[in-house]
Amino acid sequence: MSPATWGILTIVLGAIIYKLSPNPADDEVMHSIAYASYRNRLIRYGIYLSGILPPLLGIVGVILGFLSSWKMGLLYLIIAVILWIALSPTIRPGGSR
Numbered sequence: 001m002s003p004a005t006w007g008i009l010t011i012v013l014g015a016i017i018y019k020l021s022p023n024p025a026d027d028e029v030m031h032s033i034a035y036a037s038y039r040n041r042l043i044r045y046g047i048y049l050s051g052i053l054p055p056l057l058g059i060v061g062v063i064l065g066f067l068s069s070w071k072m073g074l075l076y077l078i079i080a081v082i083l084w085i086a087l088s089p090t091i092r093p094g095g096s097r
Contacts, residue, residue: 004072007064011076014057015083021050023089058084 022029037044058080066073 002068003064004068007061007068007072007076008079009061010057010064011061011080011083014054014061014080015087017050017057018054018084019087021054022047 022033033043033047037047062073062076062080065076
């Protein structure tokens, strides 16, 4: 497989992990995650990885796109930014429910 194919696959994988990671603005979810990570070290490492992996995979995907060609790299950069914005969780003010 070419670097361009690996690039788009890593960007998509990063987007999927980013979408599945917990929303830090949701207090109830973060409280239950904090309790679970206190009890289990594997959950704590999983939370760390869910925060670190998506940006790393996006950067690797863009670099692989640039290794293929500069046009492909620019296209992958645009795709990564659009996916990042589209999949970002909405952050509401704390007082409105």
